[in-house]
Amino acid sequence: MPEKPKIAFYWCASCGGCEESVVDLAEDILMVADAVDIVFWPVAMDFKKTDVETMEDGSILATMLNGAIRTSEQEEMARLIRRKSKILIAYGSCAHMGGIPALANEFERSEILKYAYEDAPSVINSQHTYPEAVYQDKSRKITLPVFRNIVRTLDQVVDVDYYLPGCPPTPKLLKQAVLTLLSGKLPPKGTVLAPDSALCEECPRKESKPADLSFEHFTRPHMILSDPEKCLLAQGLICMGPATRAGCEALCINGNMPCSGCFGPTSRVKDQGAKILSSICSNIEAKTEIAIDRVLDEIPDPVGTFYRYGLAASMLRKKIAEEV
Amino acid sequence: MPEENINKKWEPKIIAFFCNWCTYTAADLAGVSRLKYAPNVKVIRLMCSGRVDPQFILQSLASGADGVLIGGCHPGDCHYSEGNYKMLRRFRLLQRVLRSMGVEDERVRLEWISASEGEKVKTVINEMVDTIRKLGPLGLPGKISVYDKDLAELKNEIDTEIEVDIKPSGKEMVEHA
Numbered sequence: 001m002p003e004k005p006k007i008a009f010y011w012c013a014s015c016g017g018c019e020e021s022v023v024d025l026a027e028d029i030l031m032v033a034d035a036v037d038i039v040f041w042p043v044a045m046d047f048k049k050t051d052v053e054t055m056e057d058g059s060i061l062a063t064m065l066n067g068a069i070r071t072s073e074q075e076e077m078a079r080l081i082r083r084k085s086k087i088l089i090a091y092g093s094c095a096h097m098g099g100i101p102a103l104a105n106e107f108e109r110s111e112i113l114k115y116a117y118e119d120a121p122s123v124i125n126s127q128h129t130y131p132e133a134v135y136q137d138k139s140r141k142i143t144l145p146v147f148r149n150i151v152r153t154l155d156q157v158v159d160v161d162y163y164l165p166g167c168p169p170t171p172k173l174l175k176q177a178v179l180t181l182l183s184g185k186l187p188p189k190g191t192v193l194a195p196d197s198a199l200c201e202e203c204p205r206k207e208s209k210p211a212d213l214s215f216e217h218f219t220r221p222h223m224i225l226s227d228p229e230k231c232l233l234a235q236g237l238i239c240m241g242p243a244t245r246a247g248c249e250a251l252c253i254n255g256n257m258p259c260s261g262c263f264g265p266t267s268r269v270k271d272q273g274a275k276i277l278s279s280i281c282s283n284i285e286a287k288t289e290i291a292i293d294r295v296l297d298e299i300p301d302p303v304g305t306f307y308r309y310g311l312a313a314s315m316l317r318k319k320i321a322e323e324v
Numbered sequence: 325m326p327e328e329n330i331n332k333k334w335e336p337k338i339i340a341f342f343c344n345w346c347t348y349t350a351a352d353l354a355g356v357s358r359l360k361y362a363p364n365v366k367v368i369r370l371m372c373s374g375r376v377d378p379q380f381i382l383q384s385l386a387s388g389a390d391g392v393l394i395g396g397c398h399p400g401d402c403h404y405s406e407g408n409y410k411m412l413r414r415f416r417l418l419q420r421v422l423r424s425m426g427v428e429d430e431r432v433r434l435e436w437i438s439a440s441e442g443e444k445v446k447t448v449i450n451e452m453v454d455t456i457r458k459l460g461p462l463g464l465p466g467k468i469s470v471y472d473k474d475l476a477e478l479k480n481e482i483d484t485e486i487e488v489d490i491k492p493s494g495k496e497m498v499e500h501a
């Protein structure tokens with residue numbers, strides 16, 4: 001019997017949702033389990049790093065790696081896995097574009113550590129104890145991964161072959177990706193394994209999106225009873241649909257929530273936040289600075305809104321500040 | 325920033341996006357009239373300030389510009405009627421994003437300069453160069469490369485350049501959108 005292709009899953013700075021999405025394959029997971037050998041999957045199976053180290057280079061057909069890269073340990077594992085895998089897939093928004101963890105790029109490492117180890121209301125740390133990367137206790141040397149000062153996308157650390165977008169990717173896209181891998185008909189390197197069109201194209205509310213949108217006000221989901229049929233942007237809700245890649249089949253819209261952009265931009269857009277900003281601003285009615293600012297005040301957190309999943313992959317990447 | 329400070333010859337680098345119908349013509353006029361202004365600005369001509377995609381501004385900063393200047397027709401005078409209002413709104417919102425990302429307001433400036441205002445091109449550019457000189461370099465590429473020094477540490481430990489070419493070649497590609 002010929003050997004089955006080997007597949008691996010790994011996680012870095014992530015919430016576990018991507019792992020969950022693999023399980024969401026439901027009975028299709030049996031199809032996957034039949035067709036491939038899962039050789040490494042820390043969340044579900046007991047493998048150690050040394051198991052991976054002893055594998056032959058390039059012996060894994062494909063690894064789906066989820067999570068952003070924040071620590072030296074994650075960098076190390078990403079490099080190790082890259083070396084062992086023919087194909088490396090950035091799985092989910094965090095590996096693809098930094099995801100939610102990358103919102104921390106609005107802060108310095110020192111600010112984050114200070115909050116986590118001193119200022120957070122639930123923390124009592126009168127001795128000001130902070131984790132050290134290396135701790136020497138007499139003859140014992142204890143080490144911890146280094147917490148870097150920037151959150152990175154996977155492809156800012158190692159070479160990535162494909163991207164499976166989403167927070168998390170849908171089971172349908174995962175299944176398609178596995179079938180593509182098994183078929184051997186590989187798309188060009190760097191392909192995002194989802195349609196290259198804007199979400200609005202596949203949105204069931206597309207028809208109600210006016211050609212000449214015009215905003216007098218913005219609102220937020222908890223502030224209105226939104227019409228469940230009408231384009232959310234037309235109701236003044238910031239919907240990232242026009243600047244976001246299709247492929248999720250408008251999951252959030254079907255839950256009557258605006259798209260927050262987890263699939264990232266299409267291939268023609270480099271900076272998703274700048275794109276939606278540009279598109280929204282063309283349609284604001286106000287023409288004077290004062291009136292414009294009044295409308296813009298209704299978007300309280302522009303970075304968190306426009307770059308919710310993409311700050312690490314954005315052109316600026318991280319807030320500029322001197323390390324304090 | 326420390327690295328750039330050693331380099332005493334630092335000069336502000338400013339990218340300017342000028343509308344063909346007004347500010348670009350004004351800059352031409354400034355040239356023909358032999359008005360002297362600082363040589364720190366690289367001008368890119370566009371048909372309208374409404375064509376300035378905020379991505380252009382971010383890309384300029386990310387590629388090493390210290391500032392970006394946008395020049396368009398006065399309100400009401402845009403040849404495509406609404407382009408400059410679009411620019412104004414994008415500018416106001418982009419400023420908010422930039423502020424949260426630690427980029428000082430003065431680094432991105434929007435000015436309405438009509439075709440006959442050669443003098444204004446000169447004043448605005450000189451002022452902006454002065455302001456940015458005081459702020460110092462933005463130096464984004466340098467800042468990122470400081471972070472990337474971390475990555476180099478591991479390079480020698482775990483080599484990812486595998487000899488055999490086992491990565492997908494892309495030749496088997498189906499079709500490309």
Ligand code: SF4
Binds near residue numbers: 200203231240242
């Ligand atoms: S803006 Fe949002 S709600 Fe409107 S059509 Fe696009 S995806 Fe659908």
Ligand code: SF4
Binds near residue numbers: 248260261262
């Ligand atoms: S609607 Fe937007 S945020 Fe929601 S799953 Fe789709 S791409 Fe992601």
Ligand code: FES
Binds near residue numbers: 346405
């Ligand atoms: S034509 Fe000059 S700003 Fe539009």
